[in-house]
Amino acid sequence: MEDFLKIGDRELTSRLFLGTGKFSSNKLIPEVVKASGVQVVTVALRRVDTAFEEENIAAYVPGDCILMPNTSGARNAKEAIRIARLARAAGCGNWVKIEVITDNRYLLPDNYETIKATETLSAEGFVVLPYMSPDLMVAKKLIEVGAAAVMPLGSPIGSNRGLRTRELVRILVEEIPLPIVVDAGLGRPSEAAEAMEMGVAAVLVNTAIATANDPVAMARAFSMAVKAGRMAYLSGPGEIVDYARASSPLTGFLRE
Amino acid sequence: MSFYEEIKKYALFDFESFFERIDVRDVRKTIARSRLSERDYLILLSPTAEQCLEEMAQRAHRLTIQHFGRVIFLYTPLYLSNYCVNHCVYCGFQVNNKMERKKLNFSEVDEEARIIAATGLKHILILTGESRKDSPVSYIKECVEVLKKYFTSISIEIYPMDEHEYAELIAAGVDGLTIYQEVYDENIYSELHPAGPKRNYRYRMEAPERACRAGIRTVNVGALLGLNRWRSEAFFTGLHADYLQNRFPDVEVSISPPRMRPHLGGFPPPFAVTDKNLVQYMLAFRLFMPRGGITVSTRERAGLRDHLIKLGATKMSAGSSTSVGGRLDFDSAGQFEISDERSVSEMAMMLYSQGYQPVYKDWQMISEEPP
Numbered sequence: 243m244e245d246f247l248k249i250g251d252r253e254l255t256s257r258l259f260l261g262t263g264k265f266s267s268n269k270l271i272p273e274v275v276k277a278s279g280v281q282v283v284t285v286a287l288r289r290v291d292t293a294f295e296e297e298n299i300a301a302y303v304p305g306d307c308i309l310m311p312n313t314s315g316a317r318n319a320k321e322a323i324r325i326a327r328l329a330r331a332a333g334c335g336n337w338v339k340i341e342v343i344t345d346n347r348y349l350l351p352d353n354y355e356t357i358k359a360t361e362t363l364s365a366e367g368f369v370v371l372p373y374m375s376p377d378l379m380v381a382k383k384l385i386e387v388g389a390a391a392v393m394p395l396g397s398p399i400g401s402n403r404g405l406r407t408r409e410l411v412r413i414l415v416e417e418i419p420l421p422i423v424v425d426a427g428l429g430r431p432s433e434a435a436e437a438m439e440m441g442v443a444a445v446l447v448n449t450a451i452a453t454a455n456d457p458v459a460m461a462r463a464f465s466m467a468v469k470a471g472r473m474a475y476l477s478g479p480g481e482i483v484d485y486a487r488a489s490s491p492l493t494g495f496l497r498e
Numbered sequence: 499m500s501f502y503e504e505i506k507k508y509a510l511f512d513f514e515s516f517f518e519r520i521d522v523r524d525v526r527k528t529i530a531r532s533r534l535s536e537r538d539y540l541i542l543l544s545p546t547a548e549q550c551l552e553e554m555a556q557r558a559h560r561l562t563i564q565h566f567g568r569v570i571f572l573y574t575p576l577y578l579s580n581y582c583v584n585h586c587v588y589c590g591f592q593v594n595n596k597m598e599r600k601k602l603n604f605s606e607v608d609e610e611a612r613i614i615a616a617t618g619l620k621h622i623l624i625l626t627g628e629s630r631k632d633s634p635v636s637y638i639k640e641c642v643e644v645l646k647k648y649f650t651s652i653s654i655e656i657y658p659m660d661e662h663e664y665a666e667l668i669a670a671g672v673d674g675l676t677i678y679q680e681v682y683d684e685n686i687y688s689e690l691h692p693a694g695p696k697r698n699y700r701y702r703m704e705a706p707e708r709a710c711r712a713g714i715r716t717v718n719v720g721a722l723l724g725l726n727r728w729r730s731e732a733f734f735t736g737l738h739a740d741y742l743q744n745r746f747p748d749v750e751v752s753i754s755p756p757r758m759r760p761h762l763g764g765f766p767p768p769f770a771v772t773d774k775n776l777v778q779y780m781l782a783f784r785l786f787m788p789r790g791g792i793t794v795s796t797r798e799r800a801g802l803r804d805h806l807i808k809l810g811a812t813k814m815s816a817g818s819s820t821s822v823g824g825r826l827d828f829d830s831a832g833q834f835e836i837s838d839e840r841s842v843s844e845m846a847m848m849l850y851s852q853g854y855q856p857v858y859k860d861w862q863m864i865s866e867e868p869p
Contacts, residue, residue: 264567266853291650291859294618315715315861317748324864344748347789400564453563 245476247443249421250337250369250390252308256281257438258468259423260461261448262299263289263314264400270457271302277458278465283307284339284446286314287329300334310371312339319358326363338363339393339425340372349399349426353380357387364388373425376410381418392418393425393446396437400449402429405437415441431460431467438471500707501741502700505682505734513730517544525550529557534786539736542782543729551778558784558810565789569855571813572845573621573653574614575795577822578602578641580830582627584694586680588725588758588765590833591627593694597831600822601632607644613825615648617817617842620859622649623676625833628657628696635663642670651861653716657695658705664712671863674716675709676793677702678756681725682734690725706738710746715861717742717751718793723776724758724767732779736786743787752791752813755779759797759834773802777809784810796838800848803838807852816845 246253259282262271275283283303290300290311303309311329316322319342326338340363342355356372357380364370369390374380376394384392394411397403404427405411414422421443428434434445447464454460525547528538541547542554579601582591590597602610614622622645626633638656645652653674654667664675681687684699691697706717719738721731735753743751755776758767780792794803794811796818803814817840819825820832840848846856 264563264569265855266568267850267855288860288862289857290862291620294620294858297618297856297858317715321864325862328862328864346747346750347743349789402564449564449567452567 254281257444258465259446264452268299268302272304273458274461275304278461284310284312287311287325288315309334310337310339313341316342319355322359323362337369357383360389361387376407378413381414391421391423393423395426396424397427399426401427403427404433431463434464435467435471438468439474441475500704502703520544520546529553539786540733543732554781558781559808561788562810566812569857570849571857571860572816574815574817575623577625579626579633580822581629581632584628584696585692587690600830604644607641610825611645611648618858620649621651623653625655639670646671650863658702661708661712664709668713675714676718677705678720680722683726686726710749720754723771728771728775736783739790754793756797780810796836799837817842
């Protein structure tokens with residue numbers, strides 16, 4: 243049986259999503275997509291310039307990918323909603339990654355404003371993927387207001403610190419019936435594999451790929467790690483136990 | 499508490515004796531810290547830290563790539579008017595300089611905007627001298643209306659204003675403010691500004707705070723290097739940026755380290771600031787504020803700017819002119835002489851050759867509802 247990730251009405255086979263803001267050249271985007279098999283690419287609307295084809299970041303996203311504009315720069319729900327509508331009007335489709343950030347030092351998302359933006363945009367027919375700080379109650383609210391997936395951070399954007407929010411993300415995986423996409427902070431393929439092994443539906447990576455010395459090779463490495471992690475999750479990894487399986491069990495006599 | 503009150507605690511601070519006590523081990527320990535305090539920042543600005551510039555550079559380079567990516571944001575200045583009532587002894591536009599004064603009319607603004615827009619740039623910085631009579635808020639607002647047709651981000655570098663005036667310009671489409679304190683040392687400030695509204699040190703210093711309260715999206719502060727000993731000026735600029743980031747966490751804060759350039763009237767900079775000093779300043783600031791922007795203008799020569807890309811710079815001007823109507827063949831004097839005459843496409847080529855992406859557009863005007 244094929245293992246699809248269903249978001250909105252799309253069935254995806256790749257569980258690696260790509261961010262695009264930090265590449266040394268937009269020309270790398272199609273190469274990275276090709277090497278990694280990525281199907282969802284996020285682009286900040288603030289960078290999209292439909293009037294300047296040669297430097298228009300959106301024009302470098304291959305046509306068979308889902309272009310997911312994000313609301314980078316939005317400081318509240320109102321701005322995020324405007325950016326999403328502008329993106330749709332600019333021909334960027336109806337997927338949107340909500341990013342509302344009111345803290346420029348750590349770039350941590352504002353969950354409250356994110357819920358408000360998600361509610362309005364879902365009602366307007368957008369497929370909404372909100373970037374959020376992992377919090378169970380917030381995730382439940384996001385389901386209520388129509389999110390198509392939730393995107394908790396692994397650690398702050400661009401920090402390469404890995405899955406520091408592990409316990410909170412684990413709870414989301416257990417309790418939230420929507421796809422969980424770990425977005426931000428994953429610095430190494432092994433960390434992406436770790437998240438996938440836990441059962442998250444997908445991961446989104448930008449900094450770790452874009453700022454690597456060889457972004458194309460790093461994208462391939464992430465792709466392989468995501469597949470390995472997914473396969474491990476599906477095959478049911480052994481339970482982690484904190485005692486050895488003793489060859490002479492203490493309670494063995496009870497079974498005699 | 500405003501920044502004016504905040505920096506008073508340094509009124510009696512003895513920078514020289516602080517620097518004397520710093521040894522190389524202090525510097526090395528500081529470089530390794532993940533979060534730098536004010537004191538740490540000052541350690542990195544010390545003469546002793548000059549011995550560790552390469553270590554600072556490596557860390558600064560990594561931090562810049564991590565937070566901003568392999569990109570440099572581009573913009574260009576557009577001078578609207580050079581009428582000025584101030585007496586700043588170091589400026590080409592000061593009231594006593596006998597020069598032809600010029601203010602662009604709206605069709606000239608449109609024409610110059612069209613020329614700039616043809617280069618692909620979407621970020622513009624508009625400048626005027628300080629004259630509420632010749633370039634009032636209403637004039638600037640009308641210019642913004644014209645510029646909105648061509649640009650997606652409009653920043654102002656004009657006289658300091660009241661909060662409601664900033665709000666008015668933000669509503670009209672302005673999203674960024676650049677304002678240099680020029681010199682943070684209050685005594686030197688009053689010597690260099692003998693008359694005119696700019697004499698009001700505090701009103702100027704609190705301008706970024708007023709703009710932030712009015713809802714501005716980006717602020718850029720700086721000291722004009724050469725007017726005072728650079729280390730303390732760099733320190734206060736960093737503190738100012740840090741103060742603004744703490745008070746207004748949703749604002750994108752950046753600094754400029756502009757060095758004085760030759761200009762009409764020829765006031766020689768009283769204090770030397772070498773290339774090495776400039777680099778140390780940028781590196782120290784990057785380590786102090788890893789996500790703070792650093793803007794490097796065409797005041798610096800091409801060869802040096804090419805190196806500064808890997809030393810923490812995030813934003814650069816290109817295809818600049820510092821005179822009013824400079825792209826329309828008016829023959830007027832510039833505010834200062836620029837050192838890097840490269841066009842936007844030449845800058846872009848240079849960036850690509852260094853493994854950096856020139857970013858022409860990094861904002862979408864959202865002050866109006868989409869259709």
